[in-house]
Amino acid sequence: MRNTIKKQLEGVIPEDRLQYLHSSFDILGSKSGSVAIIEVPEELTEYRLQIAQAIQTVHKNVKSVLGKTSERFGEYRLRELELLSGDPDTEIIHKESGCRFKIDPRVTYFSTRESTERERINSKITEHENILVMFSGAGPFPVCIAKKHPTVTVTAVELNPDAHRYAVENVNLNKVTERVTPLLGDVREVCPAMGQVFDRVLMPLPKGAFEFLDVAIPLVKPGGVLHFYHWAPEEDKYSEAQRLVKEAAEQYGREASFTDGVKVSLYSPRVCKVRIDAVIQ
Ligand SMILES: C[S@@+](CC[C@H](N)C(=O)[O-])C[C@H]1O[C@@H](n2cnc3c(N)ncnc32)[C@H](O)[C@@H]1O
Structure with missing residues (x-):
């Protein structure tokens, strides 16, 4: 090529x-x-x-x-x-794992390189889960999840109005309207007002997700799973992320136990994007 x-x-x-x-x-x-x-x-x-x-x-x-x-x-x-x-x-239509995404890369975040990560998350989901995707962009996580798991419901919250507009279109395009609810706004305002808790909460904002852990923790059902994304040094990928989640859980009298950690991608020569999974009791 x-x-x-x-x-x-x-x-x-x-x-x-x-x-x-x-x-x-x-x-x-x-x-x-x-x-x-x-x-x-x-x-x-x-x-x-x-x-x-x-x-x-x-x-x-x-x-x-x-x-x-x-x-x-x-x-x-x-x-x-x-x-x-x-x-x-x-504006184009991008195809991934049997889903179609209408996006304009000039106005919304979208990374083709993260398709493997979307598949990894999808492989963890079980039937009838109620899932929250914070920072949901044009909807790749919510749509991929709902398309693969017909009994699952997903709420998606995004701040960028253009990204949200595409998320709404993508939910329609992939015929998952009944089970995916895209909401526009700041997770700090939108999420506490939803009045529900979730089996699984995703936080795919490596730059700064930690600042929203106080919002996310109370939204995880006891025994539910938190997928937390963070930027970390190559030589110690998970310690800081685990400490942040553990401390945030303790603030609510909850306990975090860690079940998985993956390097999602390399952000710069020495910094990588990681995900840790925590069960929040
Ligand atoms: C790294 S992008 C990920 C988008 C999407 N999850 C994906 O994988 O393509 C993070 C997204 O979080 C959104 N965002 C940032 N701060 C936010 C907030 N306080 N509330 C809701 N969304 C926010 C940004 O607009 C951006 O679309």
């Missing part, structure tokens, strides 16, 4: 700089239209439009190429993306 794109760029980018071309990039979408999101190294900045065009020449279904121009930032966890070539309308 890279070689073909590289081939397109021979004679366009000087040979000594072609080595800097990244070997992979993200593609969101499907055969009927997709968006490529690329990271252009500094050495190739002046050739970014030609790189984007080469991608579109090789991947005929790529309707737009976006270049990352910042890290993720802010509450909505978005990043700045520059349109390098193609259609300015960057």
